[in-house]
Amino acid sequence: MPEVAQREVTFAQAIREALAEEMRRDATVCILGEDVAEAGTPFKVLSGLVEEFGKDRVLDTPISEAGFTGMAVGAAMTGLRPVVDIMFGDFITLTMDQMVNQAAKVHYMSGGRWKVPMVMRTTLGATRRSAAQHSQSLHAWFSHVPGLKVVLPSTPYDAKGLLKTAIRDENPVVFFEDKMMYKLKGPVPTEEYTIPLGVADIKREGNDITLVATSSMVQVALGASTLLEKAGISAEVIDPRTTWPLDEKTLIDSAKKTSRVIVIDEGYGRYGVTAEIASVIAEGAFYDLDAPVKRMGAMHVPIPFSPPLEDATVPTENSVFEAARALCNRN
Amino acid sequence: MTIITERSKTTTTKAEQALRMYRQMLAIRLFEERVNDLYTRALMPGLAHLYIGEEAVAVGVCEALHKDDYITSTHRGHGHCLAKGASPDRMFAELLGKEAGYCRGKGGSMHIADPATGNLGANAIVAGSVGIATGAAFAAQRLGNGRVAVCFFGEGALGQGSLYEVMNLAQLFKLPVIYVCENNLYTEYTHFSETTAGEILNRATAFGLEAAMVDGQDVRAVHEAGSRLIERARRGEGPGFLLANTYRYTGHHVGDIAREYYRPKAEEQEWKMDRDPIKNLTKWLLEQKLADSVQLSAMESELTAEMDKAVEFAVTAPYPSPEEVEQDVYA
Ligand SMILES: Cc1ncc(C[n+]2csc(CCOP(=O)(O)OP(=O)(O)O)c2C)c(N)n1
Numbered sequence: 001m002p003e004v005a006q007r008e009v010t011f012a013q014a015i016r017e018a019l020a021e022e023m024r025r026d027a028t029v030c031i032l033g034e035d036v037a038e039a040g041t042p043f044k045v046l047s048g049l050v051e052e053f054g055k056d057r058v059l060d061t062p063i064s065e066a067g068f069t070g071m072a073v074g075a076a077m078t079g080l081r082p083v084v085d086i087m088f089g090d091f092i093t094l095t096m097d098q099m100v101n102q103a104a105k106v107h108y109m110s111g112g113r114w115k116v117p118m119v120m121r122t123t124l125g126a127t128r129r130s131a132a133q134h135s136q137s138l139h140a141w142f143s144h145v146p147g148l149k150v151v152l153p154s155t156p157y158d159a160k161g162l163l164k165t166a167i168r169d170e171n172p173v174v175f176f177e178d179k180m181m182y183k184l185k186g187p188v189p190t191e192e193y194t195i196p197l198g199v200a201d202i203k204r205e206g207n208d209i210t211l212v213a214t215s216s217m218v219q220v221a222l223g224a225s226t227l228l229e230k231a232g233i234s235a236e237v238i239d240p241r242t243t244w245p246l247d248e249k250t251l252i253d254s255a256k257k258t259s260r261v262i263v264i265d266e267g268y269g270r271y272g273v274t275a276e277i278a279s280v281i282a283e284g285a286f287y288d289l290d291a292p293v294k295r296m297g298a299m300h301v302p303i304p305f306s307p308p309l310e311d312a313t314v315p316t317e318n319s320v321f322e323a324a325r326a327l328c329n330r331n
Numbered sequence: 332m333t334i335i336t337e338r339s340k341t342t343t344t345k346a347e348q349a350l351r352m353y354r355q356m357l358a359i360r361l362f363e364e365r366v367n368d369l370y371t372r373a374l375m376p377g378l379a380h381l382y383i384g385e386e387a388v389a390v391g392v393c394e395a396l397h398k399d400d401y402i403t404s405t406h407r408g409h410g411h412c413l414a415k416g417a418s419p420d421r422m423f424a425e426l427l428g429k430e431a432g433y434c435r436g437k438g439g440s441m442h443i444a445d446p447a448t449g450n451l452g453a454n455a456i457v458a459g460s461v462g463i464a465t466g467a468a469f470a471a472q473r474l475g476n477g478r479v480a481v482c483f484f485g486e487g488a489l490g491q492g493s494l495y496e497v498m499n500l501a502q503l504f505k506l507p508v509i510y511v512c513e514n515n516l517y518t519e520y521t522h523f524s525e526t527t528a529g530e531i532l533n534r535a536t537a538f539g540l541e542a543a544m545v546d547g548q549d550v551r552a553v554h555e556a557g558s559r560l561i562e563r564a565r566r567g568e569g570p571g572f573l574l575a576n577t578y579r580y581t582g583h584h585v586g587d588i589a590r591e592y593y594r595p596k597a598e599e600q601e602w603k604m605d606r607d608p609i610k611n612l613t614k615w616l617l618e619q620k621l622a623d624s625v626q627l628s629a630m631e632s633e634l635t636a637e638m639d640k641a642v643e644f645a646v647t648a649p650y651p652s653p654e655e656v657e658q659d660v661y662a
Binding site: 028030056059061062064066067068069070071072073074075076077078079080082097098101102106107108109110111112113114115116117146147149170171 | 401403432433434435436437438442444445446451452454456459460461462463464465466467468469470471473474476480492493496497499500503504658659660661662
């Protein structure tokens with residue numbers, strides 16, 4: 001990589017750059033959402049975009065998640081590439097009919113004749129002391145629905161490359177950003193790049209155990225792997241990057257190599273992303289496994305407000321470290 | 332707000348236009364009679380919601396649209412699709428789940444969609460397409476292509492909050508969209524007065540939409556009122572709302588036979604005898620000497636032959652091959 005490529009930007013900046021580049025490249029890309037223009041969203045992720053692209057392309061909407069998501073579906077069918085901003089992932093519940101019964105179905109139901117090239121950007125992740133209605137990680141809901149694609153970036157580099165691809169995709173894509181990662185810095189090249197959907201990334205190579213992790217849990221898994229290394233356990237960290245399409249092969253190959261797997265995702269485990277990935281690995285690598293696939297996710301409770309309670313609900317470097325040690329019979 | 336009286340006073344409608352609307356209404360009725368027949372002969376799977384009695388609404392409005400304007404439709408959608416230009420053979424084929432259907436058999440009666448005629452799709456979620464139609468108007472405005480979008484829905488959709496979200500958005504953005512409420516008095520098996528508080532038009536005027544009420548059994552009145560709203564929307568003067576008072580002659584769906592617990596036979600008779608849109612237009616055409624009965628029956632014979640041929644086409648058309656099931660989930 002050339003030297004300029006070593007610059008570091010935040011996760012938020014990476015997302016902003018992806019949007020700006022795609023909006024420069026394609027005049028049909030526009031942003032719809034609450035407080036997205038001058039305010040640049042409460043997280044300031046979109047700051048500066050309205051100044052460059054104007055209020056015709058960065059549109060403040062009323063607090064009508066179903067309404068403007070529905071509009072995005074229709075606009076995507078008829079020549080625009082809208083990116084809708086759903087401030088908190090918890091509010092995707094308000095858009096369910098538009099996403100599940102409309103966006104996801106239009107292409108199939110029309111026998112392939114209409115397309116819905118839209119992106120929904122939203123957040124996930126707890127530990128911001130935001131309580132039960134602003135802290136959920138509900139990406140499993142959309143991952144369950146044929147017709148939708150679901151992206152979970154874990155680094156600024158991935159966020160930028162994946163978002164650019166999502167905007168160019170001909171299908172409805174839901175893009176979940178962990179709100180606790182917006183300030184996370186990482187290397188992002190200045191030159192243009194994209195990352196395909198459906199290709200997992202090996203974030204760290206290892207031999208003794210595979211940690212499959214998504215979104216900010218990748219950072220947790222990387223932290224845990226450093227601790228594991230000190231304990232003499234070599235962990236491989238794999239980030240599927242998209243829950244659908246899912247790169248099953250990379251997951252299974254790693255499981256075959258290490259023979260032990262923990263799947264870590266911040267959503268609820270029951271009927272969730274970890275359940276699906278564990279099942280894919282169990283089916284694909286059964287005869288090579290030395291232990292049952294372990295799953296770690298949010299506790300099955302509404303996310304509580306009180307800090308010590310909330311902190312207990314999500315996997316941490318330490319809890320992953322302990323679980324990995326136990327799975328490797330080293331405790 | 333304008334109230335168009337039950338019988339439009341003017342006779343400005345051109346002869347060809349009146350005859351074209353006559354032909355289209357008759358085509359829809361003959362189409363629906365054959366749907367009824369196919370369904371009762373167990374040749375049509377699923378459900379069939381007939382548009383018989385309501386033909387003037389779709390025809391009057393669509394007569395005012397250009398081919399590349401957009402519509403969205405409902406579970407009771409055959410009339411809208413035909414009026415927008417769909418051809419009966421591929422419609423029947425879709426209703427029977429055949430590969431030659433508009434959606435390759437994947438949509439069926441409640442999901443006919445056709446980009447070639449601007450049909451964004453019929454929708455089986457009550458009010459499910461209000462966002463799509465509004466979004467198509469948004470795209471038309473942004474792309475400056477001069478198109479308008481018409482959103483057809485039954486009065487049952489007045490119960491859905493999403494309608495109010497998009498009417499607010501449409502007015503804020505001055506979108507070229509017209510919401511056409513077909514009040515056929517019953518939402519399934521319940522009189523609308525039991526589900527609808529206040530005045531229907533006030534819902535639209537509250538947001539500043541240009542609203543009009545029209546006798547939905549008078550195709551010329553529908554056309555006149557529809558044209559006015561459509562043309563002002565096309566000029567960039569903002570969204571409109573058309574309330575068309577109408578009646579479905581048959582059950583909510585084919586098979587809804589015992590209806591007396593929700594509406595009296597006498598009421599049905601009255602609408603059929605005194606307020607039939609085709610009879611009314613026939614009478615007017617004859618009175619105005621714009622057509623004679625020989626000409627009108629020749630038209631009927633011609634349409635009958637066309638419909639019978641279309642049914643034959645659909646009945647003998649092949650089903651999609653089983654491999655099709657996984658096609659077009661993603662674009
Ligand atoms: C969201 C939703 N709720 C309920 C239904 C079941 N349903 C189908 S048609 C219908 C009545 C619709 O009445 P209206 O909108 O007036 O249309 P009409 O059938 O009279 O043409 C209902 C309740 C549905 N399809 N979608």
